[in-house]
Amino acid sequence: MATYDQWLDSYSAAYDAVPGPLDQPCPRCGNHRLRLVFTGDLERLIGYAHFWCDHCLHGIGVSRTAIPDGAVIQDIRRPRADREPKIPNYRLVQ
Numbered sequence: 001m002a003t004y005d006q007w008l009d010s011y012s013a014a015y016d017a018v019p020g021p022l023d024q025p026c027p028r029c030g031n032h033r034l035r036l037v038f039t040g041d042l043e044r045l046i047g048y049a050h051f052w053c054d055h056c057l058h059g060i061g062v063s064r065t066a067i068p069d070g071a072v073i074q075d076i077r078r079p080r081a082d083r084e085p086k087i088p089n090y091r092l093v094q
């Protein structure tokens with residue numbers, strides 16, 4: 001079972017890789033299905049991050065961070081149901 005710290009390390013690597021391909025293994029299941037999507041203000045580039053694995057549906061959330069250039073961003077001004085891309089209901093690692 002991956003710890004929160006392992007997820008944070010993986011998140012840091014994914015963050016640094018933006019906008020390049022995210023090609024690292026999930027800290028929990030090892031599949032290369034990690035996703036990093038931000039929800040935030042498209043002009044100020046501040047928001048929060050969703051980082052999860054599409055295979056095992058575990059991940060973490062990171063609040064109030066700078067959004068790197070080229071990141072995938074949901075516009076926080078849109079109603080939650082209309083935001084793209086959709087984020088699955090994954091289990092937060094504490």
Ligand SMILES: [Zn+2]
Pocket residue numbers: 026027028029030031053054055056057058
């Ligand atoms: Zn996984």
